[in-house]
Amino acid sequence: MVIAVVDEGLGNSAYLVDLGDGRALAVDASRDLRALRSEAERRGLRVAFAADTHLHADFLSGAPQLAASDGARVLASAAGERAFEHVALHDGDEVDLGGLTLRALATPGHTGEHLSFLLLAGPRALGVFTGGSLIVGAAARTDLAGPERTESLARAQYRSLRRLAALSDEVEVWPTHGAGSFCSAPPGAERTSTIGREKATNPLLLAGDEDTFVRRLTSGLGSFPPYFLRLAEANRLGPALIGRPRLRRLSAARVRALLAEGAVLVDVRPARAFAAAHIPGAISIPLRPQFASWLGWLLEPGTPYIIVRNPDQDAAEILGQALKIGYEAGAGELTEPWDGPTSSIPMLGPDRVGAVSVLDVRQDSEYAAGHVPGAVHVELGDLPARVAEIPAEPVVVMCAHGERAMTAASLLARAGHRRVRVLDGGPGDWADATGRQLGEEA
Structure with a gap:
């Protein structure tokens, strides 16, 4: 039994595999082990193996913690040169899980040392943990190691996806990155797939040649949080173990x-x-x-x-x-009542925006799909470095629902802006309230 443990915030899935004897394999578990531990405890499982498909950029690995607390054997790519105890795997290496076998498949692309893990019952392939290689409807981005490696890793990703596509159509595909991930997963509810379904529907697998694949994969790559550039090395060195954290x-x-x-x-x-x-x-x-x-x-x-x-x-x-x-x-x-001054930021209904400046802080792709005409666009992640560009005049900040807009408004207020408002809603609410059309990027 393979249980997906979904992190909706990061758009990722870890996996817990019941090995049938009270032991389990965990794949791509994050350092926040609460949900995975809950699933394991509910099923009476102890994590005996912790496999990582790659050096993650979007979260710290929970594998070292599972090794320390549960005695799990850490399985990872030898090419990753991790600085802590682990079973270093090369392409084709197999690990006996006790009735099931895990076979390492070198699938570089998302990262240079990326492995996929084929789960076998005897000679039959049950499924493949594809990490950031083949994902539902796409493949994960290849620009996290720097722009100078983006194209070469995209070409490696092309070869890796074709290697995975050679598996039998009925083989399950269990990717790590999914909808909501900054690693280029497209929107959609599906977290898992099959080789056959991806061969029939994945635009990247339908690309006629390598150059077309590379163009499709690398065009329109969105922004990502700056911590992505630090966590791969932190994962190589091994995240510090967590005791009993608390808020002082x-x-x-x-x-x-x-x-x-x-x-x-x-x-x-x-x-x-x-x-x-x-x-x-x-x-x-x-x-x-x-x-x-x-x-x-x-x-x-x-x-x-x-x-x-x-x-x-x-x-x-x-x-x-x-x-x-x-x-x-x-x-x-x-933890006690604040006895100093306080501030407030008004929230406006979409019918009250009027003729003031509008600052849209959604991602580029969201803005391109439809925005208030004339709105200034600065992604929220870029705003701290660009606050000085925002005129010190009445401004209404907007996003899709209000949370990111309030974050942006707080950053503006922190920088000294005093006439800041937040739209209560999103562009669709504004269009409904005003009867006006949204603008779109050409």
Whole structure:
């Protein structure tokens, strides 16, 4: 039995394989092991093997933690030159799981040392863990090792996908990256597939030649959080083991002292609560599945940060998301009423936007699909470096629903902008309220 453990925020799937004797194989588990452990405990399983398909850029691996806490054997590519104890696998190597066999297939492309893992029952292939090689409807991006390697890795990806396509049509495809991932997975609900289905529908497998494949794969690659450039090496060295993390309790006086020393307030309350009242200078990053991505995108690594949350928001969720991308500089949380000044940011209904400047902070692809005519477009991830470009005049910030817009508004307010509003809704709501057409990129 193969159980997918989906991280909706990062758009990834880890896998837990029941080996039939109380042991399990974990594939591409992140450092936030809460969901995977819950699945294992519910089924009475102990993780005996932890396999990583590649040196992940979007999260820290949980394999070293599973080795330390569960005695799991870590299985990974020899080409990855990991600096901690593991079974270093080459193309064609096999690992006996006890009744099942895991065969390593070299499938470079997404990364240079990428492996896929073919799961065998005797001679029969049950499925293949494809990581960031073949994914549902696409293949993962090849630009994370730098622009100078993008094309050569894309050509390696072409060969890897054709190698996987040579497997039998009924073989299950279990990718790591899925919808919502910054690793170029297309939108859609499907997390798994089969070789036959991908051969029939995947535009990259339908590309007539290598050059066409490379153009399709590398055209329109979107932005990604800057921590992606650091985590592969952190995974090669091996993430530090986690003990019992907790948010340290901080008084208002201690918070003021830490802010004076350069700490940053991260307010994880819902956007509406932040809009009503917040501590001046706080950055709004609402606690939701995408919290980790925006925390890592907007804060420099090592920056001490202080959490402001509602009592009903789960501290373990905040810590789990932060730790899986290596953001361990949390100084604690404010745990007593704030006795200083507060600020607010009005939220406007779509019928009240009027003739003021509109700042759209969605991703490029979202903006191109339809936007308020005349809106200035700056992706949220780029905004900290481009705040000075935003005129100090009344501005309405918008995204798809309001969370990213509130984050952007908080960044503007932190930089000294005082006439900032947030659209309550998205471009579709504006079009419905005004009866006007959205603009589109040619």
